[in-house]
Amino acid sequence: MSRIDTVRGFNRFYTRRIGALQAHYLGSPFPLPQARVLYELGHRGQGGGGSCTASELGADLDLDLGYLSRLLQGLKRQNLVTGERAQHDARHVRLSLTPKGKRAFAVLDEASRRATGEMLAPLPARRREALVKALQKAHAILDGAKGEIALRTHRPGDMGWVVERHGVLYQEEYGWGALFEALVADIVAKFLRDFDPKRERCWIAERDGERIGSAFVVKEGRDIAKLRLLLIEPGARGEGLGKRLVQQCIDFARRKGYRKLVLWTHANLTAARAIYTRLGFRLVKSEAHRQFGVPVVGEFWELDLKREPRGT
Amino acid sequence: MSRIDTVRGFNRFYTRRIGALQAHYLGSPFPLPQARVLYELGHRGQGGGGSCTASELGADLDLDLGYLSRLLQGLKRQNLVTGERAQHDARHVRLSLTPKGKRAFAVLDEASRRATGEMLAPLPARRREALVKALQKAHAILDGAKGEIALRTHRPGDMGWVVERHGVLYQEEYGWGALFEALVADIVAKFLRDFDPKRERCWIAERDGERIGSAFVVKEGRDIAKLRLLLIEPGARGEGLGKRLVQQCIDFARRKGYRKLVLWTHANLTAARAIYTRLGFRLVKSEAHRQFGVPVVGEFWELDLKREPRGT
DNA sequence: ATGAATTAGTTGCCAAAAGCAAGTATTATC
DNA sequence: GATAATACTTGCTTTTGGCAACTAATTCAT
Numbered sequence: 001m002s003r004i005d006t007v008r009g010f011n012r013f014y015t016r017r018i019g020a021l022q023a024h025y026l027g028s029p030f031p032l033p034q035a036r037v038l039y040e041l042g043h044r045g046q047g048g049g050g051s052c053t054a055s056e057l058g059a060d061l062d063l064d065l066g067y068l069s070r071l072l073q074g075l076k077r078q079n080l081v082t083g084e085r086a087q088h089d090a091r092h093v094r095l096s097l098t099p100k101g102k103r104a105f106a107v108l109d110e111a112s113r114r115a116t117g118e119m120l121a122p123l124p125a126r127r128r129e130a131l132v133k134a135l136q137k138a139h140a141i142l143d144g145a146k147g148e149i150a151l152r153t154h155r156p157g158d159m160g161w162v163v164e165r166h167g168v169l170y171q172e173e174y175g176w177g178a179l180f181e182a183l184v185a186d187i188v189a190k191f192l193r194d195f196d197p198k199r200e201r202c203w204i205a206e207r208d209g210e211r212i213g214s215a216f217v218v219k220e221g222r223d224i225a226k227l228r229l230l231l232i233e234p235g236a237r238g239e240g241l242g243k244r245l246v247q248q249c250i251d252f253a254r255r256k257g258y259r260k261l262v263l264w265t266h267a268n269l270t271a272a273r274a275i276y277t278r279l280g281f282r283l284v285k286s287e288a289h290r291q292f293g294v295p296v297v298g299e300f301w302e303l304d305l306k307r308e309p310r311g312t
Numbered sequence: 313m314s315r316i317d318t319v320r321g322f323n324r325f326y327t328r329r330i331g332a333l334q335a336h337y338l339g340s341p342f343p344l345p346q347a348r349v350l351y352e353l354g355h356r357g358q359g360g361g362g363s364c365t366a367s368e369l370g371a372d373l374d375l376d377l378g379y380l381s382r383l384l385q386g387l388k389r390q391n392l393v394t395g396e397r398a399q400h401d402a403r404h405v406r407l408s409l410t411p412k413g414k415r416a417f418a419v420l421d422e423a424s425r426r427a428t429g430e431m432l433a434p435l436p437a438r439r440r441e442a443l444v445k446a447l448q449k450a451h452a453i454l455d456g457a458k459g460e461i462a463l464r465t466h467r468p469g470d471m472g473w474v475v476e477r478h479g480v481l482y483q484e485e486y487g488w489g490a491l492f493e494a495l496v497a498d499i500v501a502k503f504l505r506d507f508d509p510k511r512e513r514c515w516i517a518e519r520d521g522e523r524i525g526s527a528f529v530v531k532e533g534r535d536i537a538k539l540r541l542l543l544i545e546p547g548a549r550g551e552g553l554g555k556r557l558v559q560q561c562i563d564f565a566r567r568k569g570y571r572k573l574v575l576w577t578h579a580n581l582t583a584a585r586a587i588y589t590r591l592g593f594r595l596v597k598s599e600a601h602r603q604f605g606v607p608v609v610g611e612f613w614e615l616d617l618k619r620e621p622r623g624t
Numbered sequence: 625a626t627g628a629a630t631t632a633g634t635t636g637c638c639a640a641a642a643g644c645a646a647g648t649a650t651t652a653t654c
Numbered sequence: 655g656a657t658a659a660t661a662c663t664t665g666c667t668t669t670t671g672g673c674a675a676c677t678a679a680t681t682c683a684t
Contacts, residue, residue: 003444004428010447011330011428012355017454018327019374033641043324055661062331067642069663091650091661116316116323123453126547131453132315135322138446141439142329142431157480159493163500164472171468178504181471185501188475192494235438345670367632379671381634403632403679 021119024111035108036061037071038080041097042105051094054083080104133209140208147208149241151248154202159188161204162214162229169231170292174268177293187228191218199225201252205232205241212236215245217252223259230263230272242275250279254305261305267297276301333431336423340416347420348373349383350392353409354417363406366395392416445521452520459520461553463560466514471500473516474526474541481543482604486580489605499540503530511537513564517544517553524548527557529564535571542575542584554587562591566617573617579609588613 025035040061044052058068072095075081080101083093097105120128140147167181191202196219205213212233220226227249232242253261265272267286285300337347352373356364370380384407387393392413395405409417432440452458479493503514508531517525524545532538539561544554565573577584579598597612 003432003440004425006444006448007432008424008428010451011333013451013455014326015330016372016374018323018330021323031640053661060328062328064641064643065662066644066664073663089651089661093662112320113316116320119454120315120319124547127453128315130547131450132318134446134450134453136318138443138450139322139325141435141443141446143325156483156490156493157476159497160472160474160476160479162472163475163497164469167472168469178468178507181468182501182504185471185475185497185504189494189497189501192490192497195490235436235442343669365632376672377633378635378673385634401632401680405633 017119021112021115024115025108027111028108030104033063033067033071034074037063037068037075038097038101038105039108039112041081041095042102042109045097045102045105051096053092053094057095075101136208137210149205149207149212149236149239149244151203151205151245154204158202158204158211158214159192161211162188162231165211165214165231165233166229169234174296175294176296180292183291184229187216191216199256201249203245203248205236205245207236213241213245215249217249217261220262223257225253225256225258225261227253227261227263232271237271242271243279246275246279250303250305258305261303263301265299265301267299273299276303279303329431333424333427336427337420339423340420342416345375345379345383346386349375349380349387350409350413350417351420351424353393353407354414354421357409357414357417363408365398365404365406369407387413448520449522461517461519461524461548461551461556463515463517463557466516470514470516470523470526471504473523474500474543477523477526477543477545478541481546486608487606488608492604495603496541499528503528511568513561515557515560517548517557519548525553525557527561529561529573532574535569537565537568537570537573539565539573539575544583549583554583555591558587558591562615562617570617573615575613577611577613579611585611588615591615 025032025039028035030038037057040057041052054068054072055065057063058065061068063071072081072083076083078100079098081095082098083095086092086094120131123131163181163185166184167178170176170180191200199219200217202216203214204211213231213236215230216228218226218228227246230242230245232245250261261281263276263281265276267273281301281303283299284302287298287300288295289298290296337344337351340347342350349369352369353364366380366384367377369375370377373380375383384393384395388395390412391410393407394410395407398404398406432443435443475493475497478496479490482488482492503512511531512529514528515526516523525543525548527542528540530538530540539558542554542557544557562573573593575588575593577588579585593613593615595611596614599610599612600607601610602608
C-alpha cells in the first residue's frame with residue numbers, strides 16, 4: 001500500500017473515531033453547532049490569546065459567517081458569550097465567554113476529556129504510551145512547529161540509539177558497512193564500562209521527546225580529551241545543533257582542565273569538518289584506510305584548550 | 313500536558329485537517345452526503361467484501377436510516393447504485409455500485425488521493441516517512457488488529473536497536489544498569505566484526521514494520537553454538553514469539569552441524585527459562601554474580617543437538 | 625405451527641443546519 | 655472625499671438530518 005493510501009486509511013478510520021468521540025456534544029444541553037462554537041471559544045480562551053473575532057472563529061470552524069453570527073446571537077442571548085467592539089477598530093467584535101459561558105465550556109471540556117480517556121483506557125499502558133507518542137509526532141510533523149532542542153546526559157537505551165543511528169545513517173549516506181556499526185558499538189560499550197562522570201560526558205539532543213543528535217567527550221590521556229560520535233539526524237541539520245554540541249564538548253573539556261581536545265573524523269564528512277574548523281580545531285594528520293569497507297581518508301584534529309579561552 | 317490532552321490536541325488539529333481534505337467532495341457533482349455514501353460504498357467494494365447492506369452503511373457513516381434510504385434512492389435514480397434483495401433473507405438489500413457508480417467513485421477516490429498527496433507533498437521526504445509511520449502505528453494500536461510477525465536477518469541499525477532495547481527493558485524490569493547495556497554492546501560489536509554468515513545468524517522479529525524481538529546464534533567453539541540476546545518486546549509477549557525464535561535458533565544450529573547449543577541466562581528471567589526447558593535445554597551450572605549492579609544468579613544451559621533431532 | 629417480537633428498510637413530516645445574497649457600519653486607500 | 659475593503663448582520667432559501675409511524679420478512683417462544 002502506498003504512503004498516500006496508508007494515510008487515507010488512517011483518515012477514514014480516524015474520522016469515525018473522532019465522530020464517536022464527539023458524541024459527547026450530544027449529551028450537552030446545547031445544539032451541536034452552538035456547542036462547537038462554545039468549545040472552540042473556550043479553548044482559545046485557555047490558550048492564552050483569550051478572545052477572538054467572529055471571522056477567525058468562522059475560518060477555524062469552517063462556518064458560514066452569517067450562520068455563525070446567528071449562532072453567536074443565540075449564545076449571547078443565553079448569556080454565555082459577550083462581544084465587545086474593539087477600540088482600535090469598531091468593526092471587530094472581540095468575543096469572550098462570560099463566567100456562565102466558562103462553566104458551560106468546562107462541562108463540555110470535561111465530557112471531551114472523559115470521552116478521550118475512554119478511548120485510551122482499554123489499551124495496555126505500553127500501547128497507550130506508544131499511541132500518544134505516535135499522535136504527538138504526527139501532530140508535530142504536520143504542524144511544522146518544531147519544539148526546543150534540549151541537551152541532556154545519557155540514559156538507558158541511549159547508547160543503543162547512538163549505535164543504531166550511526167549504523168543506518170553512515171550506511172545510507174556513505175555506504176559504510178557493518179564494521180563501522182561495530183566500531184561504534186565498541187566505543188559506546190567502552191564508554192559505559194569505564195564511564196568517569198567527572199571527566200567524561202555524553203550529550204543527547206532531544207526535540208519533542210525524540211533523540212536528534214549526540215556527542216561524547218571521553219578521556220584519551222591524562223590531560224587529553226577526545227570528542228567522539230558527533231551525530232545529527234538529517235531532519236535536524238542546518239540549525240546549528242552540530243556547533244552547539246561541539247561547543248558544549250569544548251566547554252566541558254576546558255572546564256574539566258583538559259589541555260587538548262582531539263578527534264578523529266573523515267575527509268568526506270564536510271559538515272562536521274566545517275564545524276571543527278570554525279571552532280578552532282586544526283587538522284594534524286590524514287590517513288587513508290578502508291576499515292569500513294570503502295576507502296576513506298581518516299583525519300586527526302586537535303584543539304588547544306589552553307590558548308584562547310574565548311573564541312577567535 | 314497529560315496524555316489525554318495530547319490526544320485531544322491532536323484530535324482538534326486533525327479534525328480540521330480532515331475537514332480540509334474532504335473539501336474535494338465539494339468539487340464533485342454530488343451533494344456531500346451522497347458523495348459520502350458513494351465513497352464508502354466504493355471503498356467497501358474494493359476491500360474485497362464487495363456489497364453491503366444499508367444498515368451497515370448507516371452504522372458506519374453514522375447516518376439515520378431514513379435519511380440514508382432517501383440518499384440511496386437518489387443514487388439509484390441516477391443509476392449509480394443497485395440494490396438486490398438477498399436470497400437468504402429478503403429483508404436485506406445488498407447494495408453495490410453500477411459501472412457508472414464505479415466510475416463516479418473513481419473520480420472521488422482520485423480527488424481524495426490528490427488531496428492527501430498535497431498534504432504530504434510539502435514535507436521533506438524524511439518527515440513524510442516519519443508521518444506515515446506514526447499514523448500507521450496509531451492506526452494499528454487503535455485498531456488492535458496486529459499484523460503478522462516476520463523473522464528476518466539483521467540489517468544496518470538492528471544491532472543498535474538490540475542494545476537500546478536490552479538497555480531500557482532490563483533497566484526497567486530488573487534494574488540492571490549501564491554495565492549490562494555495555495555487555496550487550498560488546499556482544500553485538502563482536503558479532504558484527506567476526507560475523508560468519510555460514511555459521512552464525514541474527515533474527516529480528518518484525519510486526520507492522522516495527523522490531524519486536526531478537527535472537528542470535530554465534531559460534532562458541534568448533535562444534536558448539538551459543539544462543540544469545542533473546543529479547544521480546546513487552547507488547548509482543550505471550551504470543552509464542554520467544555519459542556519461535558529459540559526454535560529457529562535450534563533448527564539453524566542443528567542444520568549447520570553444531571553438536572551443542574549453549575546459552576547463558578539468569579534465574580529471574582522465568583519466561584525465557586520456561587521456553588528453554590520446554591525446548592529441551594538442561595541447566596548445567598548456576599553462578600551468582602553482580603556484574604550488572606544488582607545481585608543475580610547466572611545460569612548456563614545446554615541443548616544436545618545430536619540427540620532427538622525432533623522434539624520430545 | 626402460530627402469534628409476538630425483531631430486523632431491515634421505507635415514507636411522511638418537520639426542525640435544525642447551513643448557504644447565499646443583499647445590507648450596514650466602520651476603516652483603509654487613493 | 656469618493657471608492658474599496660473589512661467585519662459583521664439580516665432575510666431568504668435549500669439542504670441536511672432526525673423522529674415516528676409504517677411495511678415486509680424473519681426469528682423466537684410456547
